[in-house]
């Protein structure tokens with residue numbers, strides 16, 4: 436009862452933000468859509484068009500949704516207060532955490548609601564990355580949900596340690612990738628990033644704290660793990676921001692390598708390409724006297740010219756590109772296997788031999804093997820260099836109608852035939868970007884998390900990471916994405932979307948399949964008023 440009263444008394448209208456800060460007419464807030472905020476948030480909630488416009492777009496550059504306000508939290512408690520304010524209002528407002536907004540279809544946006552600018556947690560205070568260098572029980576880093584993976588890498592490398600599971604791109608937030616899955620060429624071995632988290636702090640409804648007046652208390656900070664508050668832990672991992680805001684994650688670490696041998700191998704035949712990928716991800720240490728690769732991905736070699744939007748091509752020298760374009764001039768579709776072996780400089784004398792013995796098992800086109808040797812950081816941060824080049828050419832802040840699918844292994848031949856060799860045939864070289872294709876292993880994923888994956892033990896991710904430089908291309912690519920989904924539906928391919936753009940609840944029920952019931956129960960437990968991350972459209976009728 437005491438608690439109830441104090442909560443009531445701190446509510447205070449701050450929307451009439453100090454006129455000394457904002458004096459122009461445009462910044463007068465639209466108060467009709469928001470209830471009062473607690474006094475503690477004064478000065479941290481902004482409604483000026485600069486703030487709301489910045490929070491209205493994302494990497495996709497396709498949708499726009501202007502929030503009523505943006506919260507710049509300086510503590511986790513600020514986030515708790517915001518969620519409490521919505522829950523205790525008779526007209527709850529929607530809230531979305533914004534990491535780097537690398538979503539492509541507005542998943543981190545919230546029309547007329549409040550966006551939480553997560554990066555603001557990092558300003559001014561102590562570092563929010565804390566590395567535990569004691570091997571017992573295990574190495575880990577406690578990192579703020581707003582932290583970028585590149586910063587986690589740099590902080591852990593200082594201790595000779597590193598996270599083990601990555602995304603291709605590192606300027607993403609920990610809370611953002613853990614809300615999806617976080618995959619790259621290491622996932623076959625270590626599982627996705629969500630398989631490498633020991634513990635989380637989450638701002639959510641506290642099921643243990645029942646208040647006679649308000650029901651369950653909402654907006655409290657709960658620690659969760661496989662042992663403690665496990666429903667929340669599993670729900671939030673891959674949970675698309677639906678159950679709470681991740682403010683801390685305890686990330687698994689391993690010993691860091693120093694260098695990587697990085698190879699690309701060209702194939703003309705899908706069967707040989709996928710057979711080799713599947714062979715490499717299935718190797719166990721003992722099967723191979725000298726171990727296996729540490730990273731396995733692949734791409735479609737889709738650009739006959741190899742000079743247009745040079746993202747994939749920048750790996751190669753000019754003469755190497757020349758050799759590859761001789762191939763692509765003959766046939767339309769080639770595949771590129773990309774593998775990496777990590778090593779320490781003290782092991783450098785063995786690396787050539789180790790790699791050679793692995794390559795002996797593979798069926799790439801003879802002679803079409805392209806090696807490179809770079810530092811571990813340069814490898815992991817490789818996409819950053821491409822980003823800089825694309826930005827310099829004005830090719831970054833443009834539409835990204837990305838489509839990411841998880842496909843059961845048994846459907847990959849049909850997909851290749853129906854999509855790569857039919858729908859995409861003859862016109863993909865006009866668009867920029869990249870098409871990824873690589874396999875992962877289901878048992879490295881924990882079924883109890885919210886992430887949706889296909890039924891089979893081996894499944895592929897196919898990422899159509901294309902961009903458009905004008906509206907006509909955008910429409911063309913979006914239509915083509917729809918055509919690809921229609922093809923899969925028509926062929927009965929049991930795919931799942933990843934980083935999905937799914938428009939309504941009926942489609943989401945299909946996407947989540949057997950997981951829908953538990954997903955819904957968790958929503959009713961942790962966010963029954965459905966205020967969190969509405970841009971995912973999961974509860975949109």
Ligand SMILES: Cc1cc2nc3c(=O)[nH]c(=O)nc-3n(C[C@H](O)[C@H](O)[C@H](O)COP(=O)(O)OP(=O)(O)OC[C@H]3O[C@@H](n4cnc5c(N)ncnc54)[C@H](O)[C@@H]3O)c2cc1C
Pocket residue numbers: 494531532533534535536537538539542543544553580581601602603604607608609610611612614615616617618619675676677679680681682934968970971
């Ligand atoms: C260039 C590029 C390359 C990429 N490469 C890969 C890749 O290789 N592998 C891969 O798996 N993904 C990849 N992604 C996708 C990436 O995982 C997603 O965009 C993801 O959303 C992380 O981005 P973000 O941190 O900007 O999160 P945002 O886009 O800001 O947020 C994503 C969702 O999570 C919610 N959210 C954000 N922070 C939190 C939090 N702390 N707690 C709870 N919910 C939160 C948001 O409300 C939103 O619904 C890539 C994205 C880009 C732009």
Ligand SMILES: *[C@@H]1O[C@H](CO)[C@@H](O)[C@H](O)[C@H]1NC(C)=O
Pocket residue numbers: 465466467468547
């Ligand atoms: C204020 O918000 C309401 C509800 O979202 C909207 O209908 C109205 O047009 C807005 N007014 C202004 C001046 O933006």
Ligand SMILES: *[C@@H]1O[C@H](CO)[C@@H](O)[C@H](O)[C@H]1NC(C)=O
Pocket residue numbers: 457483485
């Ligand atoms: C908005 O941004 C512009 C350009 O970045 C800047 O000149 C202006 O002062 C900003 N206004 C406010 C109210 O922050």
Ligand SMILES: *[C@@H]1O[C@H](CO)[C@@H](O)[C@H](O)[C@H]1NC(C)=O
Pocket residue numbers: 492493496497498499832833834
């Ligand atoms: C796309 O990006 C451009 C360049 O930054 C910007 O002017 C435009 O408003 C963006 N559009 C959307 C829908 O986000």
Ligand SMILES: *[C@@H]1O[C@H](CO)[C@@H](O)[C@H](O)[C@H]1NC(C)=O
Pocket residue numbers: 702703704762765766
């Ligand atoms: C190109 O295609 C033809 C006909 O399908 C095939 O015989 C040939 O081996 C292919 N070339 C390469 C380099 O894969």
Ligand SMILES: *[C@@H]1O[C@H](CO)[C@@H](O)[C@H](O)[C@H]1NC(C)=O
Pocket residue numbers: 740742743
């Ligand atoms: C390849 O690209 C270059 C430069 O963009 C262009 O001049 C050339 O005609 C293209 N060649 C083919 C075969 O498309």
